[in-house]
Structures are given as structure tokens and as C-alpha cells.
Amino acid sequence: MLIQQNPAPRRRNGTKRIAAGLSTRGRRRRRIKLIASAVAAVAVLGGLLFPLAVPCGGELWDDGGECVGISDGSTSFHPEFDAVAAKIWAENQRVAGQRGITIAVLVPIPLPSESGQPPNGLLSTDQIRALLEGAHVAQVQANRYDLKVRLVLANEGSREQAWQPVVGELERLVRHPQPLVAVTGLGVSVQQTVDGARALAAAGIPSIGSVITADGLNTTGTGAYGLVRVNSSNDDQLAALAEFLPRNRPDLRKALVVADTNPADFYTRTLREGFERHFGAYWDGPRPSWMPYSGVPRTPGIVAQFNSIAGRLCGDNPPDVFFYAGRAILLPDFVAQLRQRGCVTDRPVTVVTASDASDLQVALGEPGPNDSPVSVIYTGLAEPKALKDPRWNPTLDQYQRFEAEFRNNGFPEADLRNGWAIMQHDAVLAAAQASRTAIGQGLHLPAPTDVLPQLYLMNDPEHVVTGAGGSFQFDPVTGDAVGRRIPILELTPAGQVDVLDVVG
Numbered sequence: 001m002l003i004q005q006n007p008a009p010r011r012r013n014g015t016k017r018i019a020a021g022l023s024t025r026g027r028r029r030r031r032i033k034l035i036a037s038a039v040a041a042v043a044v045l046g047g048l049l050f051p052l053a054v055p056c057g058g059e060l061w062d063d064g065g066e067c068v069g070i071s072d073g074s075t076s077f078h079p080e081f082d083a084v085a086a087k088i089w090a091e092n093q094r095v096a097g098q099r100g101i102t103i104a105v106l107v108p109i110p111l112p113s114e115s116g117q118p119p120n121g122l123l124s125t126d127q128i129r130a131l132l133e134g135a136h137v138a139q140v141q142a143n144r145y146d147l148k149v150r151l152v153l154a155n156e157g158s159r160e161q162a163w164q165p166v167v168g169e170l171e172r173l174v175r176h177p178q179p180l181v182a183v184t185g186l187g188v189s190v191q192q193t194v195d196g197a198r199a200l201a202a203a204g205i206p207s208i209g210s211v212i213t214a215d216g217l218n219t220t221g222t223g224a225y226g227l228v229r230v231n232s233s234n235d236d237q238l239a240a241l242a243e244f245l246p247r248n249r250p251d252l253r254k255a256l257v258v259a260d261t262n263p264a265d266f267y268t269r270t271l272r273e274g275f276e277r278h279f280g281a282y283w284d285g286p287r288p289s290w291m292p293y294s295g296v297p298r299t300p301g302i303v304a305q306f307n308s309i310a311g312r313l314c315g316d317n318p319p320d321v322f323f324y325a326g327r328a329i330l331l332p333d334f335v336a337q338l339r340q341r342g343c344v345t346d347r348p349v350t351v352v353t354a355s356d357a358s359d360l361q362v363a364l365g366e367p368g369p370n371d372s373p374v375s376v377i378y379t380g381l382a383e384p385k386a387l388k389d390p391r392w393n394p395t396l397d398q399y400q401r402f403e404a405e406f407r408n409n410g411f412p413e414a415d416l417r418n419g420w421a422i423m424q425h426d427a428v429l430a431a432a433q434a435s436r437t438a439i440g441q442g443l444h445l446p447a448p449t450d451v452l453p454q455l456y457l458m459n460d461p462e463h464v465v466t467g468a469g470g471s472f473q474f475d476p477v478t479g480d481a482v483g484r485r486i487p488i489l490e491l492t493p494a495g496q497v498d499v500l501d502v503v504g
Contacts, residue, residue: 066111068162070169071153077109080125084132091139092150100148100178103431104170105135105185109155122159122188127420133411134421138428140405147436150178160192167199174448181451182431183207189214189267197227206452210427211420213355214266219479226452228479230426232486234270237354237379240486240503242278252321252350255282258291258309260326271354272325297329306337314343324353331357332364339371348373355381358418366495373493382419382469383487385499392502395470402468426467433465
């Protein structure tokens with residue numbers, strides 16, 4: 001699949017003052033006191049509501065009310081990331097002046113005033129925190145070698161709207177004494193991610209996606225030579241489900257496809273196309289019954305749409321399973337309508353979807369005493385329960401080393417649950433491993449153009465990335481991960497997550 005080129009967005013604005021909430025070490029306590037005093041003054045003057053202005057600081061700038069740019073950990077961008085940013089900063093200070101390289105983590109960070117799943121952002125604070133923690137663990141492990149790793153955080157804005165100027169700043173880091181050799185993370189499966197990868201490729205900088213699963217978001221699909229990804233694609237995940245379901249769930253025979261209509265989201269679009277491609281036996285005729293929806297969480301509009309779709313269970317010849325081609329942020333609303341349906345309340349219903357559902361257990365919560373039974377079967381990018389089990393993980397020692405380092409850094413075990421820390425760890429690990437290979441026994445520092453071909457040369461059993469989520473290779477043509485084992489998971493009607501199988 002070729003992902004089309006969009007026109008370049010507007011250029012960077014000049015530095016402005018923004019709403020309070022940015023967390024910067026060294027000035028934090030003083031700023032909090034100033035903010036508290038200012039808020040009190042506003043209340044005394046009549047409780048007027050207007051943004052409290054503070055400067056972004058350092059090399060950061062304002063973009064529409066949020067600080068964007070690149071930080072070495074001295075700025076966390078969000079209060080929930082203070083702890084991990086402090087560890088990154090300390091490790092960067094420890095290796096400063098030594099022979100080393102820079103690896104960037106490019107992510108869309110929510111506004112400082114938002115916690116959990118932002119209503120307008122792309123990723124939740126839980127997801128970003130897990131990514132940063134995984135990146136830091138890989139940094140610590142890589143720094144046991146002679147070639148040290150300096151890690152920087154690149155915030156492209158909560159909707160990736162500032163990707164262009166931030167990528168421009170990343171390009172400048174190639175001339176740093178510890179030069180930038182790769183960019184990891186990359187956000188999610190939207191056009192801004194594609195544009196950023198293309199710009200980096202044009203500058204000769206490799207980019208390594210950690211959770212970009214849409215089909216075609218790779219070297220060949222985007223035309224960005226240097227874009228690889230450590231995660232399995234939507235097509236890989238649906239192929240695993242297509243292998244698992246007929247063998248293990250023969251009771252699921254008739255399906256409806258519930259699909260987001262947002263054309264800008266490559267994840268949901270290619271997920272819908274994949275369901276049509278892999279599951280033709282689940283509907284009559286050449287095409288499935290497609291139930292479209294659009295909207296934002298917990299609003300009357302989306303609830304009404306999902307209620308209408310859930311009502312299909314009340315008609316003649318109702319479905320056994322819903323194939324959900326949408327983002328997990330809306331999945332709790334859909335499952336809630338299925339749980340609270342007004343008919344056939346004792347009949348089990350199954351929803352099948354892909355890896356964006358990894359945080360569903362927390363977002364959905366336990367069912368109520370009068371809820372109808374609903375289970376969700378989904379694929380994971382990496383599942384700690386499976387990775388800890390030698391029956392499902394032939395490279396158990398690799399995960400154990402990662403998990404021990406994760407705990408040694410004081411990171412909460414709950415942050416491993418969605419698999420994002422594991423994926424981001426493997427992306428940084430791949431960049432560091434390729435950098436060491438690029439220089440061999442030499443004492444020179446690698447350039448991005450030295451590291452880039454080494455990624456594509458990790459393409460056979462003798463040249464693999466020894467990741468926490470298992471060993472894998474990169475396809476030398478597409479840049480897709482090869483050899484990833486895909487866990488099949490179920491959120492049961494009782495609200496527990498079980499590992500059903502691992503395919504691959």
C-alpha cells in the first residue's frame with residue numbers, strides 16, 4: 001500500500017508564552033510559587049479565567065498553546081513524566097563528554113493540563129510514560145558498551161502538528177558532539193508520522209517506529225528509505241487472528257464490521273480493509289455488513305451510534321462477533337452499549353480487534369452486576385504474561401533482563417501492561433545495536449548514513465535484534481519487523497485479561 005504525499009504544513013511560529021503546566025527542573029519550585037501567587041491574585045480580582053503565561057524555556061517554543069521541541073531530560077513536557085525525564089537527564093549527564101551518539105524519541109505529548117487519555121490528543125499519558133521508560137531502560141543497557149547513548153525527547157505536539165519544525169531541529173543534532181544517528185517512536189499511524197519519516201529520510205536519518213501498525217507505514221509504503229518498525233503490522237495481527245479464531249472459536253460464525261470513518265487515520269482504515277481481506281467466511285456475499293461511526297468519547301452522538309449498532313443483536317439472524325476497526329479510545333463506549341443492551345441479555349457476545357486495545361482493561365473497568373456478557377479478543381504488541389512464560393517465549397532470558405532493569409529503575413510494573421515500554425525499548429536497542437555494528441572496532445563516531453544500512457542488514461537469523469519482546473529482524477525491502485510472535489489476548493466478561501495463544 002502506498003501512502004500518499006500531503007502538502008507540507010505551515011512553518012514554525014516564533015517563540016511565544018503559553019499556558020502553565022510545563023515542568024522544568026531547576027526552576028520548578030520557584031515557578032510553582034509564582035503560579036500559585038498569580039492564581040490567587042486572579043481569584044481576588046474576580047475569578048477571571050484566562051491562560052497563565054509562562055515561557056517555554058531553553059530551546060523549546062510555543063505551538064498553539066503547548067511547548068514543543070527537543071529536551072535532554074531537563075524538561076519533561078508533562079508533570080507525569082518528571083520521574084523518567086529526571087533519570088534520562090542524569091544518564092545523559094553521566095555520559096556527557098564520552099564517545100557517544102544521540103538517539104531521539106519523537107512522540108506527541110499531551111498538554112500538561114491533561115492526564116489519562118486526552119480528548120483531543122493522539123496518545124495517553126500512560127502510553128507516553130511507558131514509551132519513555134522503555135527508552136531509558138534501553139539507554140542504560142546500551143551504555144554498558146564503549147559507545148555511549150545520549151537520549152533526547154522530541155515533542156512534536158499532542159496532535160503531531162509541530163512535526164515539521166521539530167524534525168528540522170533533529171536534523172541539526174547530526175552536528176552535535178554526540179551526533180544524532182536515529183529517531184525512534186514516531187507517534188501513531190497518521191499522515192504527520194508519514195511526513196516526518198519522509199523528511200528524516202530525505203536528510204539521511206533512519207527512523208524506527210515502535211507502535212506504528214498501519215499497513216503500508218514502512219519503507220515501501222511511504223517511499224521513506226530508512227523507515228523501519230519493530231512492531232507487527234495490522235495485517236500480521238489479523239493474519240494471526242484469522243489463524244486462531246476458526247480453530248479455537250468455532251462458535252463465532254456471523255460478523256459485523258464496526259468501523260471508524262476517519263479517513264486520516266491509517267490504523268483504522270487498514271484495519272477495516274484487513275478484516276475484509278482475512279475474514280470473508282464470516283459474512284454472506286463478497287463484502288461484510290459495515291457499521292460506520294464517527295465521534296469523540298462519552299458524547300451523546302457516539303453513544304447513540306453505538307447503541308444503534310448494538311441493537312443489531314435484537315434482530316433476526318444477529319451477529320456472534322463484531323470486528324472492531326477503530327481506536328481503543330472509543331471502544332469502552334461501544335462495549336458499554338453491548339453490556340447494557342436491552343435484548344438477549346444472557347447471550348455472550350464477542351468483539352475482535354487489534355493491538356490498540358492493550359489498555360482496554362483499565363479504560364473499561366469491571367462490568368456491573370446487571371451487565372450482559374461481552375468479551376474482547378485482541379492482539380497485543382507485547383504481553384508480559386506471555387513473555388514471562390517459557391511455553392510461549394523461547395527467548396525468556398531477554399525479557400527477564402529487561403524486566404529486571406525496568407524494576408531496578410523504580411518504574412511501576414503496571415506500565416509494562418500495554419507493551420509500549422517493551423516496543424520502545426526494542427526500537428532504541430535496534431538503533432544502538434546498528435550504531436555499534438556500523439563502526440565495528442573503529443574509534444570514529446557513526447553518522448546516520450552509516451547506521452541506516454545496518455538496520456536493513458539485520459535480516460537473517462545470524463543478524464537479529466535481541467529485543468525484550470523477542471528476537472526479530474527487519475525485512476530488507478519493506479523495513480517491517482520479521483519474526484515477531486503475536487499474543488492473542490482476551491478481556492473476559494468478568495474483566496480479566498487472559499493469554500489465549502501466541503502465534504508466530
